[in-house]
Amino acid sequence: MRVTRRASAYVIGLVVISVVATGCVGAKKNNADKKRNATAKNVTLVIGSNSIKGGKNTEGAVHTLDYTIPKFEAMEKAKGVNVKVTFQGSGADDEIYKQRLALSLKVGGGPDVFSMDGIWLGEFAQAGYIKPLDQVVGSSVGSWDGWSQISSSIMQNATFGGQRYGIPSGTDGRILYFNKKLFAKAGLPATWQPKSWADIIAAGKALKKLPGITPLQIDAGTAMGEATTTQGFLPLLAGAGQLIYDDKTKKWQGATPAVKNVLSFYQQIYSGGLGDPKLQEDQNGRDQSFAAFSQGKVGVLAESDYLWRSVICPDKSKCNTTAMPDRNQTVGFALIPAMKPGSGVAGQNFVSISGGGDEVINPNTKYPQQAWELMQFMASKASVIAGLAGTAQITERSDVNAEVLKNDPLLSFINTKVLPITRFRPGLAVYSTTITTAIQQATLDVVTGKSVGQAAQTYQQTVEKAVGANAIQTG
Amino acid sequence: MTGVFLVFPALWTVYIGLLRYSLTGVSASAPTFRGIHNYTDALRDPLFRNALKLTIFFVLLSAVIGQSMLGFAIAWRMRRSNAITRSVVQTLVLLAWILPSTVVVFLWQALLSRNDGTLNALLRSGSTDWALSHPLATIVVFNIWRGTAFSMLLFSAALAAVPNSQLETARLVGASGLQQLRDVVFPHIRGHVLTNTLLISLWTFNDFTPYLLTGGGPNHRSETLPVYVYNVALKGGQLGFGSAISLIMLLINLVVALFYLRLLRERRRA
Structure with a gap:
């Protein structure tokens, strides 16, 4: 009996502290004067x-x-x-x-x-x-x-x-970079512009015949963080005709055909030997993909103009070990094609994502x-x-x-x-706390060998838990 | 002091664990009350269970078995070595312990790297990505290497207290090495073994260094509980949920500590 009484005293104590503490958590209100210290010397x-x-x-x-x-x-x-x-x-x-x-x-x-x-x-x-x-x-x-x-x-x-x-x-904007020297060796044109995802896969297959190189690098997995979503998944999704969040219907993409198409594309690359699945899981995968591209070991890389300016610029003092003195001759670039001509969002042939x-x-x-x-x-x-x-x-x-x-x-x-x-991208909190990680996980699931259906289903469950069943577009 | 630095933060964790409270977004400025849902969600979360399982393996393999055994083996072996060998070995083992984690992890990354890593060069194993293909083994081996010094020091001191005369007698009556260990040495150092196991279990349980090496990856395969909490609470911004898991961790720590303390007390009574 005494034990129970003491226990309940503890519980009451806890509750009192919790109640007192309520209001201590959360943003502080500051209505400070806008002109404060305006004339300070x-x-x-x-x-x-x-x-x-x-x-x-x-x-x-x-x-x-x-x-x-x-x-x-x-x-x-x-x-x-x-x-x-x-x-x-x-x-x-x-x-x-x-x-x-x-x-x-x-x-x-x-x-x-x-x-x-x-x-x-x-x-x-x-x-x-x-x-x-x-x-x-x-x-x-x-x-x-x-x-x-x-x-x-x-x-x-x-x-x-x-x-x-x-x-x-x-x-900025997302595009496809490609190595013209590797392209020449694989018998691909120096003025490459794929018109569909099938064209990208075809180039990958041609590049695969060259020894010691990674044909395609489309960022995937959780270790790449937001790069997976922005450089890879979202441009592809736009190419499959959907945006991750529809402003008009206020709905997020669930396991829709577009999402599944994107995941299938990842699967074609990473289980078909056209990409390096291990790199996607590496803690420093993105940096390593940069290094490999600058050394001429990657055929096609989806990235933003950041790569061009700050990673593979010709100037060693700016771009350190990843500088490419022959960048302008070696590196070509192309628009990211929609899945099929005209299948992109708003009927576009080519797509991109900016930030x-x-x-x-x-x-x-x-x-x-x-x-x-x-x-x-x-x-x-x-x-x-x-x-x-x-x-x-x-x-x-x-x-x-x-x-x-x-x-x-x-x-x-x-x-x-x-x-x-x-x-x-949608500027909503739930995007960067949940949606983007769910996307990264879905691509990782595919890269590590799960089926597209399974990965899409898990993705949908995570999104649904975060935004509710009414704010999600399914199947 | 205990109140300010221990009890209050612990209660605070309990309280935050009851909220839907995040690092950014609406629930950062206006947290809502969720009751025990964070706790029940955690227990149901397959990633939490995965982390718990990994943590238990990590503690058992790297601390309880790895560090204790290796620490004891070195201490036992060094007892009869000459002073120079002993100080060289002890310095090397200690060095692994006292270097800052960030420096050590940097060296280990160079060791394990798939591109021209030292280990691959030594074993001629091509471009094996050790940390990716064997994440749990990587952090287990790393933690054994890193933490053995403590067990070694503690056991060295303990073994010094074992009377040589008893060992000599045992040898004279023809006891084998194992028998000597079991019947002469172990009864003397039993308290030390327990203390050592308690300390290194708790340290390893709460150790965050694996994060620096593998980041909990690939695909959660080396995500021990502390790493999981970090990923959930800070990377994912879910402070409320993260607090709930932290509290569960705290309880597990308490249970482990109580278990060992009870063992120690029974020994004293005996």
Whole structure:
């Protein structure tokens, strides 16, 4: 009897603590003054980004350190304000960077101005980690002259629920890269442009005859993370005529024929010896696929323009061990075809998926006005051009694009041929917490030998559990 | 102090474990109450069961069997070796223990890599991807290599306390090596064996280093419980569900600890 009484006392104690603690979890409300510290004479700001000098996205880090910081500090000095800007670099996987950012913002920390993937915007906004610019800085945001240079499709990357959360920083597109030297050896044309998935498989079979190379690399599996979804599954799904989330019906794809078609395509590649199934399971699989491609050991690789700019660029000092001095002669590129001509989403023959990053102000910053000034400076024409450091990239600014893209064959290809047919991923939290991992798992299941039907069924169960049976399109 | 650093976080875990609470999205700013559903979901989750099973294998093979046996074998063998051999061997074993995990894992990746890995070069085994084709074996061998030092040190100290005269007597009456171990040495070091097993079991149970080596992959085949919690709570952002699993882990730890403590107490009574 005494034991029971003591036990119930414990339980009551626990309940009391739980009740008291309710409300301690969840986002903190901050209605701080937008003009706080606006006239401060000594200001410190931190720029955060997933780039690091000598490592990941080194050119971005170098630009921030050698251009943005000294120029901005000098500019403010001339106005009589002592600004000290520091750079918080990082060279981690994107998922890790996101996690670290979310954890810092959750406890009220984090850099004052930081870059993030546009696809995280929705879930960060819903969590209260970031706020619309109007709320952080004030309505003066609207008067920035840069907005007129940013196209509405790129602006999507920085918009959630109709509100502007930051300044987008460029966009990208997915295409197929191929090694012309291997193609020549396999008797394939140097101006290859597949018109269907069958054409890709046929090229793979021709390449398979060459010794020691991997014919096709379409990212799959959980170890590749979001790359599996963005570089592989979603463009293929668009080619099979569906988007992962239909804005009109508000439904996610379940085990539909389109999803099964995509998984069958993966199966053709990875159980037919046209791809390297082990690489898809490797922790560093994506980096290894880059290395192999740069060494001429991969026939066809589905990737974004990031590969061209930052992985296989000819310049060793930028791209380190994966640099390809003969890139322009060796590497060809082609649009991703629909499953069959005209079978793509909206009846398209060719498809792509795009994304892009944003610069965002931390709502917890001590200096919202100065942070906004820094952000405008970072997105100014002069700074964006300097950040390209002579190379080309599709930036957020039309005025910059008009000047730089004509110098680069691939990027003008993406700008003129890919962006008009591309699609964006759904910016909803459930996408990046559940859907994308379910997709990765489904491709992994197929790569490791499960049947397409089984993989699709497991995928559907996971999605259904997350979004409910009403928000899913089946069979 | 215990209250602040141990009891409160534990209760906090219990509380978060009752919520639908995530790192990002709507349920980060407005968590909802789910009662014990996180706990029942966890127990029903095939991935949780997979992780539990792997963890038990991992602890049994790498700690209870691997580290204890190897640690004891080295300690026993070194008892009669000369001082130089002993210090060389002990230094090497200790080195594996004291180096930072990140450094060690980097070396192991180079060892196991399928592209020009050291092990493949030694065994002339082409491009075998050890960590991918034998993930559990990889982390078991790694953990034995990494953690044997503790058992070795503890047993060295314990063996020093075994009176030489008793061993000598046993030898004189013609006891074999195994008999000496069983009848003379073991009764003296039984407490040490239990303490050692308790400590290394709990450490190994909670060890996160396998994550650095295999990331729990491929396809969850080396996903022990701590790695599973990390993948669920931080990578997947499901903080509530992750807390529920953490609490279950805490309970398992308690049960294991109580089991060993009881054994120890019985020994003292005897």
